[in-house]
Amino acid sequence: MQDNGFFNWLGERLGDALRELIDFLNHLFGGAFAAARDFVDGLTASLGISDSLFAMLMLIIGLLMLYKGLRGFLRGAVIGALIWTLLGLAILSWLIA
Numbered sequence: 225m226q227d228n229g230f231f232n233w234l235g236e237r238l239g240d241a242l243r244e245l246i247d248f249l250n251h252l253f254g255g256a257f258a259a260a261r262d263f264v265d266g267l268t269a270s271l272g273i274s275d276s277l278f279a280m281l282m283l284i285i286g287l288l289m290l291y292k293g294l295r296g297f298l299r300g301a302v303i304g305a306l307i308w309t310l311l312g313l314a315i316l317s318w319l320i321a
Contacts, residue, residue, distance in 0.1 A: 273319055286315035 268275040273283070289312030296305025 271320055279319060282315060282319050286312050286319060288312075289315065 264275055264280065268279070271283075273279045289308050291312075293305045293307075293309030293312055296302070296308055299305075
């Protein structure tokens with residue numbers, strides 16, 4: 225039985241190429257996920273909130289409400305803008321306090 229045939233060589237080269245591809249993707253996505261985790265840790269630490277999924281969703285919802293309030297003020301819809309702004313501020317103050 226010959227171990228150093230063409231197909232053995234081809235299998236080794238294909239295995240090496242797949243290993244390099246998997247290592248590259250692991251480093252690429254591992255670095256991106258580590259950066260995202262560090263960003264969330266820094267954001268939650270500076271705001272004084274927990275880093276749970278619920279807290280992050282509430283933060284996003286509160287910021288979106290503030291954005292809608294700002295858009296309402298720019299459009300001239302003062303009553304709607306006040307409602308959106310007050311709701312956004314209520315959610316954010318509840319979350320941060």
